[in-house]
Amino acid sequence: MTTLFDPTTVGAISVANRIAMAPLTRNRSPNAVPGPYAVEYYTQRAAAGLLITEATAISHQGQGYADVPGLYGADQLAAWRKVTDAVHAAGGKIVTQLWHVGRISHDSLQPGGGKPVAPSAIRAKSKTYLVNADGTGSFADTSEPRALGLDELPGIVEDFRRATKAAVGEAGFDGVEIHAANGYLIDQFLRSGSNQRTDAYGGSIENRARFLFQVVDAVVEAAGADRVGIRLSPVTPANDASDPDPQPLFEHVVKGLASRGLAYVHVIEGATGGARDFVQGEAAFDWDAFKAAYRDAGGTGAWIVNNGYTRALAQEAVASGRADLVAFGRPFIANPDLVDRLRRDLPLAEPERATMYGGGAKGYVDYPAWSDQAA
Structure with missing residues (x-):
């Protein structure tokens, strides 16, 4: 029987176990440069089969929060x-x-203080994180965006390609994950709640998925398909993401991904950081049918699941074949030795909310491993 702790492969990447560390925004990268404690933070958690970094901006325009890292400058790389x-x-x-x-x-986060960009000029009912003049952080309403022109889209696709080359080349990453989830740009194109375009990128499911596939193709060209993953969140309401009928939309997406030979598909089940049984639209999302659509279309990438997984639920998902890996997010914040704790069924520490976003070492690299705590 397959367990969480068995080795496997994720595309071209051999991993020691089936536990992934999900992306965790921590706002500790002033000027978009990973801060002095980033090396220690990620190395503490290197026992995970696959570490997926915090979301990292492909361009200055792509930044939405203060002190998040980038992939577009020499200092960042x-x-x-x-x-x-x-x-x-x-x-x-x-x-x-x-x-x-x-x-x-x-x-205030955009080049020249300009407006954020979006498929359509619809302001999200959401918040972003800003750093105040005195150095403290606070949450603020997102700004009104402007709709992207058709002539701007190839440039953003090129930004994804360029960032991918930099990531696997200069920065030395084993691969990349395309963030197509949680109400950010690619997800905004997918969902009718944020995409009201009337051109080739709006209206039908095929049109709304066009930008995603163009990005995927550019990233695959830059890194090789077996070093590319993608993250999807079919029903999450995060960042004002909404669509009345997500099942056919996201089945179309994974059928299209199947032919592209990706290393993995990383799926947030339910509301991001919330209820696993969250329903968007009239009917509950059929997760088994969603995965079957990918496999039936020839998709061979590892299937990574995420959102509220306990040790028992994760073990069941892997043992049953429902998932190839399980990604844990928040538990990795306060448990740098999470893999060992799961293996030994040890209690998990809870993260301190006050230090999740922004700051320095406290609440970032000072959570003890079980062995240090016991000593």
């Missing part, structure tokens, strides 16, 4: 290289999540 070298020295594997936030941003 040099800082990430220190992280990947340390993780590899510790025996770990690490991919970075490619991020363009779209409308989930603020004028």
